[in-house]
Structure formats: C-alpha cells, structure tokens
Amino acid sequence: MRETELRASILELVGEFYRARFGMRPFVPKETPVRYAGRVFDEKELIRLVDASLDFWLTEGRYADEFQADFADYIGTEYAILTNSGSSANLLALTSLTSPLLGERSLKPGDEVVTVAAGFPTTLNPILQNGMIPVFVDVELGTYNVRAEAVKRAISPKTKAIFLAHTLGNPYNLDGIMEIVDEHNLWLIEDCCDALGATFREKMVGTYGDVATFSFYPAHQITTGEGGMVVTDNGIIARALISFRDWGRDCYCKGGENNTCGRRFSGKYGALPEGYDHKYVYSHIGYNLKVTDMQAAIGVEQLKKLPCFIEKRRGNFRLWAKGFQEWKRFFILPEATPNSNPSWFAYPVTVKPGAGFSRVELTDCLATEKVETRNMFGGNLLCQPAYLDIPKRIAGSLTNTDMIMKNTFFLGTYPGLSEVAIDYCLEVINNYLELKK
Ligand SMILES: Cc1ncc(COP(=O)(O)O)c(C=O)c1O
Incomplete structure (x- = not known):
C-alpha cells in the first residue's frame, strides 16, 4: 500500500517536472534553431519511463510485452520483436534468413542480395556481415526509390533476396517488387526504419515482405531513444530472430521464466549429453541485441501518438x-x-x-x-x-x-x-x- 502511494506521488511530481523543464517555448526567427528532426513527447512518456525505472526490472519486462503486442497490432503482423536499434533490426532480419531452421531456403555466404547505394549504411552492412554479395541498382530522382524494372534486370541465378528501405518514408512500388519476389522465389526484407505508418494500396509497409524493420532513434516517427523492432508473420523466422537476438540460444523462455518448452532437462541437442539444460543450448551463432524495459515504456506512449x-x-x-x-x-x-x-x-x-x-x-x-x-x-x-x-x-x-x-x-x-x-x-x-x- 505504502509502495503504491509513493509510486503515485512520484509520478505526479514527474508530470509537474515535465511542465517546468520541457514546457512550450515560442519560435524566434534567426534565434531558435530549425531542426530537421527531434523527439516529441509530453509528461506521459516521462511518467512511463520513471514508472519502469521504479520497477527496476531493467531488462525486457512488462512494458516490452505491451509495446511488442501494441506494435504488432498496429502494423498488422503476427510477431513484433524488440531490439536495441534499427541497425540491429536490419542485422537480425537478414541474419534470421540464414537460419538452418529454414532448410533449403536458408541464405548462404555468396548469395546475392539486391539493394541500393543511395541509402543508409546499415541497410547494406548486414549483407556484407553475412558474407553475401550486394547487387546495387540505381534509384529515381523525386521518389528516391528503385524502379521495379531496374530490380528485375538485376536478378541473376545467384540472387536470393531483396533488401530495400522505403526511402525517407516514401514506399517503393510494392506491386512491381512483389511480382519479382514471387516470380524468382526471393526473400524480401523491407527496411521501414524511416517509414513507420506509410501505406501502399492502403496496406502498411512492413506487411509485404517476409520480414521488416523499424527504428526508434529520435529522428524517426516515434522514439525510444535507441531502439528498433523486427516484424514478421512467419513463426520460424520469429524463432530465429529471437534466438539471434538472445545470444543464439535455443531456449525461448522469457527473462525470469523456466522450462517454457517442458523439456528443459530432457532434450538431446547437437553433440551435447542427453538432458543438457536447454537454457544453455545454442542453435545459432548469435548476438545480444536486447533492449531495456525503460526504452519499451517510452515506446508504449509514443505509439499512441x-x-x-x-x-x-x-x-x-x-x-x-x-x-x-x-x-x-x-x-x-x-x-x-x-x-x-x-x-x-x-x-x-x-x-x-x-x-x-x-x-x-x-x-x-x-x-x-x-x-x-x-x-x-x-x-x-x-x-x-x-x-x-x-x-x-x-x-x-x-x-x-x-x-x-x-x-x-x-x-x-x-x-x-x-x-x-x-x-x-x-x-x-x-x-x-x-x-x-
Ligand atoms: C533506412 C534506415 N535504416 C536503418 C537505420 C538505422 O537505425 P538506427 O539508427 O536505429 O540504428 C536508419 C537510421 O536512421 C535508416 O535511416
């Protein structure tokens, strides 16, 4: 009870602090810098941030669950997986497609991936980091996106995926790109880091490709400071994304949980002894690209705006x-x-x-x-x-x-x-x- 009361008074004070520290200031020509981007927030984000910090859970927790569920709902995908940046989201998206879980369709070093050179480096980097060959096509001036015909001409028998950003929030021609994807049985990764909420034929970008990414760096449509999200409808890709994000582990228990699979001490994995603790079984060569619950708490409020x-x-x-x-x-x-x-x-x-x-x-x-x-x-x-x-x-x-x-x-x-x-x-x-x- 005492704890609840204290939390409520702290959060009330945070609201007051917001108004004192971040209240509106008038624009003065030649004096007020005209920024190209910036975080826009009110007391609600600050209150959630402090609320999460009072939990002192620190790693992914209740706010991460809420943000991921709300985000998946908003975009309209089955899975939304939080990560610590848009760049990490891109790395995870492409790397997830190398998972042995995908069988014959898994991407391999030497495979070609179509992309552009007129873009952000961390759309390109995962292709190189995974030992694949980027194939560059030109973009149009005005839309700053690829022409589908140029992508079509770029396809070779070695091409296995297309990885393109919707430039500055402007979707590329998804009719043309999906036609190529279907004809050549390619993976499509949509980098939506600059395009959250954009639609093509009234359908959200991020729902066309096999996997899509978002960034919550302050310049973007919403912010969590640092942060990113990967979305997909494919359960196998989602499993690979989580594994690569969480050290490569096979276990998919959330923080603080045990034995979600019911086989914690009874599985046989690789050349490990029978019953090796599933918590320490690694089925991918992974990373740690997770976020804190404080970041997720800000995201919950930003998404409403x-x-x-x-x-x-x-x-x-x-x-x-x-x-x-x-x-x-x-x-x-x-x-x-x-x-x-x-x-x-x-x-x-x-x-x-x-x-x-x-x-x-x-x-x-x-x-x-x-x-x-x-x-x-x-x-x-x-x-x-x-x-x-x-x-x-x-x-x-x-x-x-x-x-x-x-x-x-x-x-x-x-x-x-x-x-x-x-x-x-x-x-x-x-x-x-x-x-x-
Ligand atoms: C198209 C694109 N992809 C990826 C990123 C990387 O996002 P982050 O800064 O969150 O790593 C950016 C960054 O702004 C971007 O513009």
Missing part, C-alpha cells in the same frame, strides 16, 4: 511542397510513389544542374540562418571509405545515386516543426534564390 505524428508530418510536407512549387526550375521536388501514402521522414530536394548555385552553397546559407538540413545519408555508399573495396555487383549505372550524393539534401517534417518555422525557412530560401535570379 503515432497517428497524430504522421498527420503532422504529412501536413508539414504539404507546407514545404506549397512553398517550393514556384522554385521548380531550381529543384527536383519529391513525389509520392503512385498508390502510396508516405509517412514522410523528411522533405528531400535535389538542386538541378545549372541552377546557378550548388547544394553546399545553399545548405551553408541555411545553416548560417539556423536552418538545419541533412544530406541523403551516405550519398553513393560505394564512394565512402569503408566500401571502396567491398565485394559487389553493380547492375546498370548509378547515375542518379551520384547525383543524390552531389545535389540532394532534405529539410525536416517532424511534428515539432511549426508552420511559423517553415514559413521562416521558406523566406530564407526565397531571399537566397532572389539573389540568384
């Missing part, structure tokens, strides 16, 4: 689009893929060759006026120091990827960005362009 967050992102995208409309001769403007409803991570623009200024000149001017921009991740990843000598195949040219590396940048759409702030940025850009006329 997600529909509003996505609408705000879409609204901010429309404000940018309206402002940029008259500058089409300087920029290639972003376009939603047909039949999709993006969950815009950002507003990407490409400075046209011959615009009379470079991306660097413009983004430098914006930075001086306290407007944050970002390049489209690593540009052409193959030009990055780490990737100069990787094993690879390039299908066709990467002309647009190179153009993105040189000429593309993005502005924020995150829900913390106000219309006043966007108007200010548009004015700064307008003043810049006036000088270039």
Whole structure:
C-alpha cells in the first residue's frame, strides 16, 4: 500500500517536472534553431519511463510485452520483436534468413542480395556481415526509390533476396517488387526504419515482405531513444530472430521464466549429453541485441501518438511542397510513389544542374540562418571509405545515386516543426534564390 502511494506521488511530481523543464517555448526567427528532426513527447512518456525505472526490472519486462503486442497490432503482423536499434533490426532480419531452421531456403555466404547505394549504411552492412554479395541498382530522382524494372534486370541465378528501405518514408512500388519476389522465389526484407505508418494500396509497409524493420532513434516517427523492432508473420523466422537476438540460444523462455518448452532437462541437442539444460543450448551463432524495459515504456506512449505524428508530418510536407512549387526550375521536388501514402521522414530536394548555385552553397546559407538540413545519408555508399573495396555487383549505372550524393539534401517534417518555422525557412530560401535570379 505504502509502495503504491509513493509510486503515485512520484509520478505526479514527474508530470509537474515535465511542465517546468520541457514546457512550450515560442519560435524566434534567426534565434531558435530549425531542426530537421527531434523527439516529441509530453509528461506521459516521462511518467512511463520513471514508472519502469521504479520497477527496476531493467531488462525486457512488462512494458516490452505491451509495446511488442501494441506494435504488432498496429502494423498488422503476427510477431513484433524488440531490439536495441534499427541497425540491429536490419542485422537480425537478414541474419534470421540464414537460419538452418529454414532448410533449403536458408541464405548462404555468396548469395546475392539486391539493394541500393543511395541509402543508409546499415541497410547494406548486414549483407556484407553475412558474407553475401550486394547487387546495387540505381534509384529515381523525386521518389528516391528503385524502379521495379531496374530490380528485375538485376536478378541473376545467384540472387536470393531483396533488401530495400522505403526511402525517407516514401514506399517503393510494392506491386512491381512483389511480382519479382514471387516470380524468382526471393526473400524480401523491407527496411521501414524511416517509414513507420506509410501505406501502399492502403496496406502498411512492413506487411509485404517476409520480414521488416523499424527504428526508434529520435529522428524517426516515434522514439525510444535507441531502439528498433523486427516484424514478421512467419513463426520460424520469429524463432530465429529471437534466438539471434538472445545470444543464439535455443531456449525461448522469457527473462525470469523456466522450462517454457517442458523439456528443459530432457532434450538431446547437437553433440551435447542427453538432458543438457536447454537454457544453455545454442542453435545459432548469435548476438545480444536486447533492449531495456525503460526504452519499451517510452515506446508504449509514443505509439499512441503515432497517428497524430504522421498527420503532422504529412501536413508539414504539404507546407514545404506549397512553398517550393514556384522554385521548380531550381529543384527536383519529391513525389509520392503512385498508390502510396508516405509517412514522410523528411522533405528531400535535389538542386538541378545549372541552377546557378550548388547544394553546399545553399545548405551553408541555411545553416548560417539556423536552418538545419541533412544530406541523403551516405550519398553513393560505394564512394565512402569503408566500401571502396567491398565485394559487389553493380547492375546498370548509378547515375542518379551520384547525383543524390552531389545535389540532394532534405529539410525536416517532424511534428515539432511549426508552420511559423517553415514559413521562416521558406523566406530564407526565397531571399537566397532572389539573389540568384
Ligand atoms: C533506412 C534506415 N535504416 C536503418 C537505420 C538505422 O537505425 P538506427 O539508427 O536505429 O540504428 C536508419 C537510421 O536512421 C535508416 O535511416
């Protein structure tokens, strides 16, 4: 009783603390930085975080259960498995497909996986980390996604999987990609790290592929600080995901549980003696990529805000689009893929060759006026120091990827960005362009 009362008064104080520490502050042009992204939260997240810390359970617990169940419900998949980042989610997603549990269809070193170079490095890294060969295809300017025909042309008898991100929240053409997947019996991994809540033909991204990933790093649609999720409908893949995440163990007991399988001391595994404790049986060469319950507690509250967050992102995208409309001769403007409803991570623009200024000149001017921009991740990843000598195949040219590396940048759409702030940025850009006329 005393404990319940104390917990209630602590949590009430946390609410008060939130209002004192994080209350609204007005936007002051040229003074308040215009961020490209940021965490948006209220006292509810802080209360859940403190509530979880008072449990002092620390590892996955009641909040992880709740967050995973709510997330699976929201996306519409059977399984949602928490992990400590979107990068870990990607590593787990591809690695799960190497599991011997998948029999003949398990991926092997030397298999080819189709992907892009105009993306985030940790979509590509798991392919290399698993000894597979990335096959690079170019993307379109405007949607910043692959064309299905380009993927089709890239397929060889060695190709076993497609691993692509829905760029900046804009889904790729899943009609075309699913046709290729079905025709060639390939695995599809959807990296939805920037695209939580986006739909294609009114169906959530993340439900098309065999396995899909999400990131909860603060720049994304919802945040848990660090954090990620892997979703699938396939029970065998789910088992492999959990095993690879949890040290490679065969046992699937949750923390604090014992003998869920009912065979803890009666199984025979590998060359181990009969009845070897199942808790210490390892059927995969795994990692430890788990989260804490404190992270999951924040996720529970953030997920409730997600529909509003996505609408705000879409609204901010429309404000940018309206402002940029008259500058089409300087920029290639972003376009939603047909039949999709993006969950815009950002507003990407490409400075046209011959615009009379470079991306660097413009983004430098914006930075001086306290407007944050970002390049489209690593540009052409193959030009990055780490990737100069990787094993690879390039299908066709990467002309647009190179153009993105040189000429593309993005502005924020995150829900913390106000219309006043966007108007200010548009004015700064307008003043810049006036000088270039
Ligand atoms: C497309 C994509 N995939 C994966 C990641 C990695 O996510 P995390 O930062 O949570 O590791 C990111 C990061 O923003 C991303 O943009």
